[in-house]
Amino acid sequence: MNTETLQAGAGVELGVRTNRTWILALVFVGTLLVGFSLGAIHVPLPALLSGEASTLERTVFTEIRAPRVLLAAFVGGILGVAGAALQGLFRNPLADPGLIGVSAGAALGAISMIVIGDALSLPESVRPYALPLAAVAGALLVTVFLYAFAAWFGHFSIVTLLLVGIAINALATVGIGAFQYLSDDAQLRTLVFWMMGSFGRAGWQTVLPAFAIITVAGVFLLRQARGLDLLQLGEADAAFLGVDVARLKRVVILCTAAGVGAGVALSGIIGFVGLVVPHLVRLLLGPVHKYLLPNAVLLGAALMVAADLVSRTVVSPAEIPVSLVTSALGAPFFLWLIARVRPV
Amino acid sequence: MHKLRFSVLVLLGLGLPAWACDDAAEDASRVVIAGGSLTEIAYELGIEHRVVGVDRTSNYPPAATELPSIGYVRTLSAEGLLSLDPTLLMGEHDMGPDEVVTQVANAGLQVVRVAQSLTAADIRAKVDCVATVMGAPTAAADALAARLAGQADALNQVQTDRAPRVAVLLTLGEAGPVGGGADTSAQNMLDMVGAQNVFGGFEGWKPISLEAMARSNPEYLVLTQRAVDGAGGIDKVLSHPGIRLTDAGRSQALIVFDGMSLLGFGPRTLATAVDLAMQLGTLPSAEG
Structure with a gap:
């Protein structure tokens, strides 16, 4: 069912492709600038650069808006490239980080920390990191389980991985439901809003470690482009052509878990970006991963910064959860996609 | 009780101002309120003209819903809050997220977090807190306090032997x-x-x-x-x-x-x- 989507844009000429890459890069830089300049409070960027801005304007920009916009860019970028890499790995256009259970695992880790964190009486210096660390741990736990199960199963086919991922998702959903039931009123409200996603909690203290993890994971994913291209011929043919398929799977899945886990930990669950962005890039630039992966970073980041801009400005001084914005755009696209890839 | 102690700890851990009900705010001319009961108190005290924004749980009296909304008490937006140009943020014990409250405090906004009220005595303390912090006229504050004292006295007469x-x-x-x-x-x-x-x-x-x-x-x-x-x-x-x-x-x-x-x-x-x-x-x- 994937051939049609994969072929969309396959005939894009090299020159056109280069031009479109430049346009995407410009869109990315432009969105970032707009994200930095707009907000509930008017902060004139020229005054800021020349040092003429007031203390309040400077604080709002450096302590509130800048970490928030950058976090949106990093999370959008990693979701985009992870989605593209997973779709390549599974050779399935409907794959995204949610599919193999990574997002649900991260959510389960974070929610367990919201509900039982009080009882752990952690030292104060650890507290700001407890929730993100629990989310990364949840994502990694799911990944390790995925591996252990697939290894015990004897062979490690993509279909097995996909099916196990679906089962893990179901299990994680049960866990999330159980914690919701156990939580008291205040915890319940915290976790409901956490699940809706927001970049409003971004502060330098917590985003910098996440940026480091996301950067490393992203760079590793970008380096898998050739292996992913050859994998489209099938696992056996890719192996004949010299691709270490087992290693490729390991790198893609581990990097997705670490990168998406670190992002989800700070932002909450944000749907559809990992699914939609790779398809948009494929339509523009074709399916070759050498172009697909880096441009998925650019477009994912640009879309997320734009979605966050909508979320924090349209109902100002309040804000709407960013995942409402991404899902409102993503869900109709998903339906269109299903209609499109339907076998004729 | 246990929960109350924990939230005090969290606040101290984040370097946030905890309960600070003893003194008037430095400047209570433009107040943002996060919490429906605090908004009600401000209206009862007749100082609602100094409230420039309220959260979504502030829906009584109906006039409060006409004020700019800063969203739900637990999903405040740092920039949105500051865009109202407030001099004071007064919120219930559960306003959040904590990161956002820290951000606005770091940006120079005075933040007062009022303790949760679970008993008649707590409610009277909460009213005193709002009156002190916002600097309400003494006559209005005394009248409200006297009314609540009368109701609390009545409740002390409650018969507990039958317990329906x-x-x-x-x-x-x-x-x-x-x-x-x-x-x-x-x-x-x-x-x-x-x-x-x-x-x-x-x-x-x-x-x-x-x-x-x-x-x-x-x-x-x-x-x-x-x-x-x-x-x-x-x-x-x-x-x-x-x-x-x-x-x-x-x-x-x-x-x-x-x-x-x-x-x-x-x-x-x-x-x-x-x-x-x-x-x-x-x-x-x-x-x-």
Whole structure:
């Protein structure tokens, strides 16, 4: 069912492709600038650069808006490239980080920390990191389980991985439901809003470690482009052509878990970006991963910064959860996609 | 009590100003309020003209909903808050996220977090806190304090020997009525009026199965107006399968209050408690 989507844009000429890459890069830089300049409070960027801005304007920009916009860019970028890499790995256009259970695992880790964190009486210096660390741990736990199960199963086919991922998702959903039931009123409200996603909690203290993890994971994913291209011929043919398929799977899945886990930990669950962005890039630039992966970073980041801009400005001084914005755009696209890839 | 101590710890850990009710704010000319009961108090004290923004739980008096909304009390937006050019942010114990409160405090906004109110004494302390911090006119503050003191005195006369069996229901949802267990504001209200909570066996607000509802068999049902409206009127409530089989359903012993006045523990809650105690018969109607 994937051939049609994969072929969309396959005939894009090299020159056109280069031009479109430049346009995407410009869109990315432009969105970032707009994200930095707009907000509930008017902060004139020229005054800021020349040092003429007031203390309040400077604080709002450096302590509130800048970490928030950058976090949106990093999370959008990693979701985009992870989605593209997973779709390549599974050779399935409907794959995204949610599919193999990574997002649900991260959510389960974070929610367990919201509900039982009080009882752990952690030292104060650890507290700001407890929730993100629990989310990364949840994502990694799911990944390790995925591996252990697939290894015990004897062979490690993509279909097995996909099916196990679906089962893990179901299990994680049960866990999330159980914690919701156990939580008291205040915890319940915290976790409901956490699940809706927001970049409003971004502060330098917590985003910098996440940026480091996301950067490393992203760079590793970008380096898998050739292996992913050859994998489209099938696992056996890719192996004949010299691709270490087992290693490729390991790198893609581990990097997705670490990168998406670190992002989800700070932002909450944000749907559809990992699914939609790779398809948009494929339509523009074709399916070759050498172009697909880096441009998925650019477009994912640009879309997320734009979605966050909508979320924090349209109902100002309040804000709407960013995942409402991404899902409102993503869900109709998903339906269109299903209609499109339907076998004729 | 345990929870209160924990939140103080969290606040100290984040370097946030904890309860600071003893002194007037440096500048209370433009105040943003996050918490419905605090907004009610500001209106009662007649200083609402200094409130420039409220959260979404501030829906009483109706005029409060005309003010700019800063969103839900737990999902405040740092930049949005600051864009109202406030001089003071006053919020309930649960305003958040903590990261956002820290951000606005670091940007120079004075933040006052008011302790949760769970008893009559807490409500009076909360009113004193708002009056002090916002610098309310003495006459208005004294009048409100005197009224609440009178209601608290009345509640001290509540008879606790009979302890009628009461269920407090928040909504009558598709999944069954949502009842207030131990460790909820419903429990605190029932404690004040000398009633026994039939759902005291579990903690928090939980959906109640029809069987559990019949087994708990309350003599009185206390509902929020929203639950009655949501069900489609008193008749629909009485014919609800979970309620029909209880003593309260059979004797039509339904008592309905506005949710915020019943469970918000704001300035209206003591009057509601006196009213409820009279209807339950734990306070003689002649008094108050």
